Amino acid sequence: MKLINKLPNPDNKFDLYFLAYDSPKAVSHGNHWTDREGIIELTHNYGTEDDPNYKITNGNTDPFKGFGHLCISVDNLQAACQRLEDAGYKFQKKLTDGRMKHIAFVLDPDGYWVEVIGQKPLEQTENVKETNTDTYRMNHTMLRVKDKDVSLNFYKDVMGMKLKRTSENPNAGFNLYFLGYGADAPEQIANGVNPVADSEGLLELTWNYGTERDANFKYHNGNDEPQGFGHICISVDDLDAACARFEDKGVNWKKRLTDGRMKNIAFVLGMSHIICIHGTKLMS
Structure with missing residues (x-):
């Protein structure tokens, strides 16, 4: 990614950093920083880097689950993951872990999960050794939601998003819903690649079955203590x-x-x- 804007706030002792893919191959290359999809905003509060006890909650540990991950889609999945591993970054899940061989999760320096998915079928990229970051996409942000119907209605009716893809996983007890703006996406394509893998700025909602029936159930919003996602x-x-x-x-x-x-x-x-x-x- 490239730093496309910085908003310093020394009076309030924090700075904001806005990053996005901005090569000539990027979807919104050259646009004003507010007129893009797929931006990550990093907030740095002064002094946290010197506090050995400071840490964020990444949204994936009980009892503070809520935010799940960011997702980057890449040209050659195996080569991209190897590049991250060679750079010394830790993985929450490597491609070879578990049953899902088409996704990986790398950990950023604060412990946030970053999903890595491919824009091409795995069999086309398994012997490719190079990866070009100019082709990467900031694909989606994943949030967990308590009630799928209430949340889908909110993001579609109030926020004006379109439901671009649904992934139902009854055996595992959860569904995924991908929403965004712009043109509709096909539900599935023949080569098995996620049909929205080449998109930017999507929102993924994860609904775990049964949470809507628990009156006391709620997710951590990242702004209450302990803080993390904003x-x-x-x-x-x-x-x-x-x-x-x-x-x-x-x-x-x-x-x-x-x-x-x-x-x-x-x-x-x-x-x-x-x-x-x-x-x-x-x-x-």
């Missing part, structure tokens, strides 16, 4: 109009545009996480 972000064409629409939809607000000093950014409370709303080509 929010997903939607950029909109007209910020005032979009927020008025959300108001009409009856959303729960974490921060309205009129709250606080930052008048060009809002936060909506999703089903289990926070959603940042800012305008295209407006500084947040």
Whole structure:
């Protein structure tokens, strides 16, 4: 990835870093940083690097499960994973682990899981030794949700996303739902590759069967202690109009545009996480 913007906040003792794939082969190469899909925002609070006891919650350990992972899709899966291993990064799951031989999970320096998937069938890339990071995609962000119907309705009706793919896994007791903007995607293709592997900026919702029936069940949102994942972000064409629409939809607000000093950014409370709303080509 490339650093496409930095927003320093020395008065509040934190900085924001925005990273994306930005080679000529990238989907939104050269666009303004707010007019892209597949951006990762890193927040650094001053001094944490000097605190040996500081650590984040990665969203995958009880009792603080919620956020699951980021996902990068790559040109040649085996070569890409070998490149990461050669660089000394640890894996939560290698390609050879378990039954799913077509995905891997590498750990970033804070322990967040990063899924790695291929854009081509495994048999086409098993003997390829090279990988070109210019072709990589920031494919999706995975969040766990308590009630699939409530969450799907929220992201489709309120946030305007399309359901692009569903993966049902009854034997394992969970389903996956991939949502995003833009054109529809085929449910499946003949070569076995994930049909949305070449996309950017998708949202993957993971629903574990039965959680919707437990009145006391909830996921950790990453903003309560212990902290980790912060929010997903939607950029909109007209910020005032979009927020008025959300108001009409009856959303729960974490921060309205009129709250606080930052008048060009809002936060909506999703089903289990926070959603940042800012305008295209407006500084947040």
